[in-house]
Each structure stands twice: as structure tokens, then as C-alpha cells.
Amino acid sequence: MTTRRDLEFLSNQGEVKVLYGAVIFTGDEAKGSLSDYLLAVAESQNKEKKKRIAQYAASLVEDNDIIFLDGGSTTELLAQFIPSEFHVTVVCCSINVFLTIANKKNIDVILIGGMYNRKTMILEQSMDSEILRNNRIRKAFISAGGVHEKLGVTCANQSECVIKKTAMESSLEKILVVDSTKFGFVHSCYFAGMEEFDLILTDNSLQEKHRKFLQDKETVLQVI
Numbered sequence: 770m771t772t773r774r775d776l777e778f779l780s781n782q783g784e785v786k787v788l789y790g791a792v793i794f795t796g797d798e799a800k801g802s803l804s805d806y807l808l809a810v811a812e813s814q815n816k817e818k819k820k821r822i823a824q825y826a827a828s829l830v831e832d833n834d835i836i837f838l839d840g841g842s843t844t845e846l847l848a849q850f851i852p853s854e855f856h857v858t859v860v861c862c863s864i865n866v867f868l869t870i871a872n873k874k875n876i877d878v879i880l881i882g883g884m885y886n887r888k889t890m891i892l893e894q895s896m897d898s899e900i901l902r903n904n905r906i907r908k909a910f911i912s913a914g915g916v917h918e919k920l921g922v923t924c925a926n927q928s929e930c931v932i933k934k935t936a937m938e939s940s941l942e943k944i945l946v947v948d949s950t951k952f953g954f955v956h957s958c959y960f961a962g963m964e965e966f967d968l969i970l971t972d973n974s975l976q977e978k979h980r981k982f983l984q985d986k987e988t989v990l991q992v993i
Contacts, residue, residue: 816842818948818972821993823847826910826946826970832856834907837936838866840891840929841912843946845869851876860904862932864890879904886926893928894935901935909940911966913947915954918982922963923956930958937961944968949975963988 776792779785785792823843827850830836834855838844840863848869851857860879861867867880881900883892911933915923922945924930937943937960945966952975963969968989975992983990 815948815950815972818974819843820846822946822948822970822972824850825991825993826944827851829908829944830855830857834858835905836860837901837906837909837911837940838870839863839910839912839933839936839946840866840889843948844910844912847910847946860901860906860936862892862894862898864892881932884928886928889926889929891926891929891932893926894931897935898932901932901939904939906936906940908942908944909936910944910946911937911961913945913951913960914956916945916947916952916963916969916979917955918953918979920955921959922961922966923954923959925956925958927958930960933960937965942967944970946970948972949979952976952979 776785819842823846826847830851832855835858837860838848845865848859848866851870851873853873854875856875858877858879859870860881861870862881862883864885867878870876870878879900881892881894881898883894883898886893913922914925917923924933943966945968947969949972952971963983964986966988968991969983970991970993973992980990980992
């Protein structure tokens with residue numbers, strides 16, 4: 770109990786980030802390391818928007834589901850909101866998502882391997898992941914860096930594109946989870962068209978022009 774109280778104090782002071790089963794130091798000496806990314810996530814201006822999206826996304830997870838959780842801050846929050854009593858199989862590709870769910874005893878975790886990227890905390894693949902290719906997923910929760918009307922859904926790194934494409938190809942239902950700031954932006958790596966998703970989840974700050982475009986395309990949009 771003393772340790773827990775100390776960790777709670779340090780967390781409130783911003784010295785550490787407490788995850789399920791892990792404590793990450795976020796002091797000055799840790800800048801540029803693994804914790805630097807987590808600190809940036811914790812201080813994100815869109816944290817409340819992402820939290821609402823993550824809570825709704827987690828409500829779509831059912832007992833005995835098989836899901837894929839992409840890398841990113843929203844999917845990390847999603848992992849937190851999955852009910853601990855659910856028996857779920859989670860396939861993931863990032864360390865922050867893995868640490869969040871690792872201590873939930875009813876959840877089976879499949880962490881795909883690869884080259885560790887300290888900035889994104891993702892285990893990157895240079896080619897199709899055999900683990901993803903050989904597993905079948907009911908719901909894939911996919912993140913993105915940009916969502917554009919003409920140029921589709923994109924991210925910054927080619928290796929991430931490989932993971933996202935393979936996960937989508939192996940999934941029955943594809944769900945895009947992005948906050949509204951991602952709309953209108955384009956990154957270098959294209960991995961999907963908006964029409965490839967069964968559902969797009971975003972926050973209520975989405976501009977009207979983007980809402981109208983999605984409605985005209987008959988894309989299933991849920992604004993939280």
C-alpha cells in the first residue's frame with residue numbers, strides 16, 4: 770500500500786506514468802526515450818476527445834471477441850476501457866497497448882514481433898506479418914495519421930502501413946478510430962480508402978464539410 774501511495778503521488782507530480790503492470794519514468798533524464806512518447810500522449814490537447822472515442826469503441830467489444838488494436842494513443846485508451854471480466858483475445862503491435870492489457874487476466878494477448886520504433890512504440894514489420902496473416906480477427910480497430918477526401922487514409926511510416934493492411938485483410942469488421950484533427954491531412958503512406966471501413970469513429974468537432982462528404986459516400990460514421 771505504501772508503494773501504491775508513493776506511485777500515485779509521483780504520477781500526480783508528472784514524474785512517472787502508471788500503466789497496468791508497469792511504471793514508466795517521465796523525468797527530464799528520460800526525454801527522447803520510450804517514456805517521451807507516453808508523456809506526449811498524456812499531455813495531448815485532444816485527450817478528452819480521444820477518451821470519448823475510445824470509450825465508445827470499447828463498448829463495441831463483446832465477450833469472447835477476437836480484436837486487433839493498432840498502435841496509437843486512442844487505441845491505448847481503448848485497451849484501458851475493455852472490461853476486465855471479458856474473455857477477449859487481443860492482437861496488438863505496440864508496446865503501450867501491450868502494457869495496458871497485459872495484466873488483465875481474462876485477456877489473451879498476441880503481440881506481433883518486429884523492429885521496435887521508440888517514437889511510436891510500434892513493433893514494425895518490413896513485410897507481411899505471418900502472425901497477423903495466420904490469425905483471424907472479428908474487429909480491427911485501426912488508427913491513422915490522416916484522413917483525406919481524395920487521397921484516403923494514411924500514416925507516416927511504410928512499416929505501419931504493412932501492419933494495418935494485413936490486419937484489415939484478416940478482419941471481419943474494420944473500424945477506423947481517429948479524432949477530428951486528422952481529417953483533411955495527408956501523410957506519405959496510403960493504406961486504405963474510407964469506403965473500406967465498416968465504421969468510422971470520431972469526435973463531435975468534425976467539420977461539417979467532412980461530415981457531408983462521408984454522408985454522401987454513405988460511409989457509416991459515428992460522431993462521439
